[in-house]
Amino acid sequence: MKNENHDSAPRDMCTSAREAYSGVELELRTELGHELRKLLIEKRLKQRELATLLAIQQPEVSHLFNGNFTRFTIDRLVRLFNRLGWIVKFQVYPQDFD
Numbered sequence: 580m581k582n583e584n585h586d587s588a589p590r591d592m593c594t595s596a597r598e599a600y601s602g603v604e605l606e607l608r609t610e611l612g613h614e615l616r617k618l619l620i621e622k623r624l625k626q627r628e629l630a631t632l633l634a635i636q637q638p639e640v641s642h643l644f645n646g647n648f649t650r651f652t653i654d655r656l657v658r659l660f661n662r663l664g665w666i667v668k669f670q671v672y673p674q675d676f677d
Contacts, residue, residue: 604653611656611667612648618663619643633662 619629619640626644630637642650651659657667 605649608648608651608653608656611653611660612643612646612651615656615659615663616643616646618660618665633659635659 622629622632624632626637626640630640633640639650642648648656660667
């Protein structure tokens with residue numbers, strides 16, 4: 580029996596929640612990536628040396644320097660900070676609705 584009373588609202592809400600999460604995730608990865616890039620530049624090391632320090636491949640260091648942060652998960656970026664001796668803390672606060 581076909582459900583005559585179907586509503587797309589729950590599906591629409593899921594889609595918009597996924598899109599919002601995606602945007603927030605991208606923003607967070609970008610912010611973490613920029614901060615990590617600044618730290619790496621301050622080290623004044625060659626990319627090969629940074630790769631050894633971070634325990635990653637040199638092309639991945641190149642991606643960081645070129646701003647290709649979407650290639651890294653948030654978790655991975657946090658681990659890279661940890662390998663440099665930094666701790667990453669996140670703040671959680673209610674969204675301000677107008």
